[in-house]
Amino acid sequence: LLLRTPGPWARVAAVGVVASAVVAWGMAQRPYLLPTSLTVDEAAGAPSTLTWLAVVTLVALLVVVPAVVFLYWLDTHGELEELTDSELGGGSDPDGDRAVFDS
Structure with missing residues (x-):
C-alpha cells in the first residue's frame, strides 16, 4: 500500500497497525498466559x-x-556463481513429468 499512490486504504492500514500495537501492549501487561489459570511465572x-x-x-x-x-x-x-538449472533441480524427464526416485 505504501509503494502505490497513497489512498484511503493506506490510512486504514496505518490505523489498524497502531490499534493492533495498542491492543498487544495492553495484553502484554496481563500476568496470565491462559486467562485465570496460568500466569507467566508458573509457565516459566x-x-x-x-x-x-x-x-x-x-x-x-x-x-x-x-x-x-x-x-x-x-x-x-x-x-558467487550463478546456479544452473540442473543445480536448481529443474531437470525433468522428456515427458515433462518429474523424475521418480526409488529408495
Missing part, C-alpha cells in the same frame, strides 16, 4: 533451563551471524 521454565537456553542461543548466534554476513558480502561483491 526452571532457572537452569532458561540459563542453558540463553547459552545455546548465544552460541548459535555466534556461529550463524558471521556465516550470514560472509555470505552477504560474497553476494554483494559478485563472488
Whole structure:
C-alpha cells in the first residue's frame, strides 16, 4: 500500500497497525498466559533451563551471524556463481513429468 499512490486504504492500514500495537501492549501487561489459570511465572521454565537456553542461543548466534554476513558480502561483491538449472533441480524427464526416485 505504501509503494502505490497513497489512498484511503493506506490510512486504514496505518490505523489498524497502531490499534493492533495498542491492543498487544495492553495484553502484554496481563500476568496470565491462559486467562485465570496460568500466569507467566508458573509457565516459566526452571532457572537452569532458561540459563542453558540463553547459552545455546548465544552460541548459535555466534556461529550463524558471521556465516550470514560472509555470505552477504560474497553476494554483494559478485563472488558467487550463478546456479544452473540442473543445480536448481529443474531437470525433468522428456515427458515433462518429474523424475521418480526409488529408495
